[in-house]
Amino acid sequence: MKYSSTFSSSPCLLFIFLMIFFNSATATRFNIPRLSPIGGTILQELSGIVLQSHHSEHYKTFYYKQTLDHFNYRPESYSTFRQRYVINFKYWGGANASAPILAYLGAEAPLDGDIAGIGFLTDNAVRFNALLVYIEHRYYGKSIPFGSREEALKNASTLGYFNSAQAIADYAEILIHVKKQYHAEDSPVIVVGGSYGGMLASFFRLKYPHVALGALASSAPILYFDDITPHDGYFSIVTKDFREASETCYQTIRDSWSEIDKVASQLDGLSTLSKKFKTCNPLETTSELKNYLENIYASAAQYNRPPRYPVTVVCGGIDGEAFGSDILSKIFAGVFAYYGGNRSCYVNAPTNLSETTVGWSWQTCSEMVIPIGIENNTMFQADPFVLSEFINKCRAFYGVSPRPHWVTTYYGGHDIKLILQRFGSNIIFSNGLRDPYSSGGVLENISDSIVAVHTVNGSHCLDILPANKSSDPDWLVKQRKIEVEIIEGWIAKYYSDLKALN
Numbered sequence: 001m002k003y004s005s006t007f008s009s010s011p012c013l014l015f016i017f018l019m020i021f022f023n024s025a026t027a028t029r030f031n032i033p034r035l036s037p038i039g040g041t042i043l044q045e046l047s048g049i050v051l052q053s054h055h056s057e058h059y060k061t062f063y064y065k066q067t068l069d070h071f072n073y074r075p076e077s078y079s080t081f082r083q084r085y086v087i088n089f090k091y092w093g094g095a096n097a098s099a100p101i102l103a104y105l106g107a108e109a110p111l112d113g114d115i116a117g118i119g120f121l122t123d124n125a126v127r128f129n130a131l132l133v134y135i136e137h138r139y140y141g142k143s144i145p146f147g148s149r150e151e152a153l154k155n156a157s158t159l160g161y162f163n164s165a166q167a168i169a170d171y172a173e174i175l176i177h178v179k180k181q182y183h184a185e186d187s188p189v190i191v192v193g194g195s196y197g198g199m200l201a202s203f204f205r206l207k208y209p210h211v212a213l214g215a216l217a218s219s220a221p222i223l224y225f226d227d228i229t230p231h232d233g234y235f236s237i238v239t240k241d242f243r244e245a246s247e248t249c250y251q252t253i254r255d256s257w258s259e260i261d262k263v264a265s266q267l268d269g270l271s272t273l274s275k276k277f278k279t280c281n282p283l284e285t286t287s288e289l290k291n292y293l294e295n296i297y298a299s300a301a302q303y304n305r306p307p308r309y310p311v312t313v314v315c316g317g318i319d320g321e322a323f324g325s326d327i328l329s330k331i332f333a334g335v336f337a338y339y340g341g342n343r344s345c346y347v348n349a350p351t352n353l354s355e356t357t358v359g360w361s362w363q364t365c366s367e368m369v370i371p372i373g374i375e376n377n378t379m380f381q382a383d384p385f386v387l388s389e390f391i392n393k394c395r396a397f398y399g400v401s402p403r404p405h406w407v408t409t410y411y412g413g414h415d416i417k418l419i420l421q422r423f424g425s426n427i428i429f430s431n432g433l434r435d436p437y438s439s440g441g442v443l444e445n446i447s448d449s450i451v452a453v454h455t456v457n458g459s460h461c462l463d464i465l466p467a468n469k470s471s472d473p474d475w476l477v478k479q480r481k482i483e484v485e486i487i488e489g490w491i492a493k494y495y496s497d498l499k500a501l502n
């Protein structure tokens with residue numbers, strides 16, 4: 001299997017989720033930014049990451065016979081499906097040495113991109129003498145229940161088993177199986193995840209302390225639920241990122257929305273806009289254009305990573321006036337710059353919904369209700385998150401209602417500092433403060449071993465992406481170093497406890 005060439009999707013998604021399912025003519029926002037380490041949709045091609053080629057012979061793919069429903073004892077609960085996981089044995093110090101296991105917990109995408117994309121595992125394998133295990137999330141990639149993707153995604157009856165509790169139970173079973181298989185019962189497991197996968201990693205440590213010794217939860221917005229984080233946290237940070245990059249760029253974007261409305265209200269206004277933005281199909285509403293632009297700005301901010309720094313690139317275009325000095329020409333120049341060159345057309349290009357988009361839309365419409373809205377204090381037009389509207393749309397589409405309070409009921413989140421300071425241990429919450437999702441992240445140290453490690457200029461999941469000696473800024477090198485040392489501390493303590501017991 002060639003992982004380098006199968007790199008198609010991206011670790012660490014959680015991107016602005018285009019709710020194309022739902023009537024696009026409705027004015028209401030229906031985007032919940034998806035959380036991926038590298039970035040989905042348009043972001044993939046722009047990731048700017050040159051992935052090191054990994055020698056495929058060191059990776060072996062396995063399929064585990066997984067239970068459909070871990071929590072009930074109904075006859076259908078016992079159905080099984082094949083769940084994919086991949087192991088790299090090359091660096092492992094072996095069971096006799098109780099050498100560690102680094103386990104990447106898959107998120108809302110096929111696993112293929114993660115092998116090369118999650119550099120934290122490969123970059124630290126030698127240092128930890130670690131066995132590397134990558135596990136795919138159910139309902140993505142090759143880990144599909146009910147025999148086929150079509151059947152699995154058919155309706156709420158089959159989608160109902162698609163949730164985080166089932167997913168982390170899957171991970172527990174597979175990790176226990178792997179330890180047993182290689183007689184590695186004493187090997188400490190460190191789980192690693194980014195974005196939604198980072199949430200899973202932290203939840204996993206809290207729910208399965210007997211399976212994982214610790215968790216590295218990168219860019220995990222575990223507090224972006226219920227009312228814990230202000231709804232406008234995400235777009236406030238997008239705005240801040242642009243304003244810090246360039247005040248004039250920020251002003252131009254801020255003024256552009258009413259300019260779009262103004263042009264649209266004129267005779268043939270939509271066709272004027274369609275020409276101006278070289279749209280792939282004629283615009284039917286201004287929200288097609290506005291959502292597209294919002295997505296570009298949000299993606300640029302979320303994945304604002306070195307050495308390219310897309311926010312700076314977009315602002316370079318907007319401030320540069322390559323296509324004219326009026327507001328909309330400047331905005332188009334920003335789009336052009338974002339793509340780094342000519343495309344045949346922009347906006348509303350015909351696309352097939354990606355597997356990730358389809359899966360994540362179910363997840364946000366059932367369990368992962370992340371209330372992102374836009375208030376009037378950003379560079380965007382206000383577009384608040386209205387829970388009742390969101391619920392109605394999800395119910396109309398899937399026939400079941402979202403449960404917006406379940407995540408905090410099941411995993412907690414309110415008063416996290418008070419609750420976790422004397423419960424739980426060994427979790428690193430890492431963030432880059434320029435990542436809009438950091439607004440829902442854990443940014444304060446909670447106890448000696450539940451710690452927040454963040455960087456002022458970092459973006460989404462940057463710390464777990466492959467290291468690059470020639471282009472990584474010092475602050476990123478330092479962040480990774482701190483994380484590795486913390487994990488080494490956990491493992492050293494574990495070995496001394498183990499020794500004392502034996």
Ligand SMILES: *[C@@H]1O[C@H](CO)[C@@H](O)[C@H](O)[C@H]1NC(C)=O
Binds near residue numbers: 049468470471
């Ligand atoms: C590291 O960064 C440099 C400079 O941006 C780039 O040319 C090189 O391809 C990168 N290497 C890898 C392995 O990504």
Ligand SMILES: *[C@@H]1O[C@H](CO)[C@@H](O)[C@H](O)[C@H]1NC(C)=O
Binds near residue numbers: 094096
């Ligand atoms: C591990 O320990 C067992 C039992 O002591 C021994 O039989 C085996 O050869 C050892 N394996 C390795 C790889 O050292």
Ligand SMILES: *[C@@H]1O[C@H](CO)[C@@H](O)[C@H](O)[C@H]1NC(C)=O
Binds near residue numbers: 154155156157399
């Ligand atoms: C889902 O589809 C199956 C088979 O087509 C059907 O039996 C079941 O009632 C459907 N469930 C819902 C919730 O519509």
Ligand SMILES: *[C@@H]1O[C@H](CO)[C@@H](O)[C@H](O)[C@H]1NC(C)=O
Binds near residue numbers: 342
């Ligand atoms: C982009 O392509 C158009 C024609 O498709 C051409 O007129 C224009 O000069 C190109 N711009 C750049 C910067 O290459």
Ligand SMILES: *[C@@H]1O[C@H](CO)[C@@H](O)[C@H](O)[C@H]1NC(C)=O
Binds near residue numbers: 350351352
């Ligand atoms: C969408 O999928 C169909 C069928 O697989 C394919 O023919 C078409 O080219 C795809 N369109 C795009 C835009 O990828």
Ligand SMILES: *[C@@H]1O[C@H](CO)[C@@H](O)[C@H](O)[C@H]1NC(C)=O
Binds near residue numbers: 376377
């Ligand atoms: C923003 O919204 C708040 C609350 O709805 C309102 O009190 C305030 O006047 C608004 N500010 C502006 C500048 O519109």
Ligand SMILES: *[C@@H]1O[C@H](CO)[C@@H](O)[C@H](O)[C@H]1NC(C)=O
Binds near residue numbers: 443454
């Ligand atoms: C939390 O503690 C770690 C380890 O001591 C330290 O590196 C980090 O800077 C602290 N984080 C904050 C936000 O103070």
Ligand SMILES: *[C@@H]1O[C@H](CO)[C@@H](O)[C@H](O)[C@H]1NC(C)=O
Binds near residue numbers: 475
């Ligand atoms: C963050 O980046 C800005 C420039 O964009 C720079 O002025 C600042 O020193 C950086 N901060 C840190 C902590 O690296």
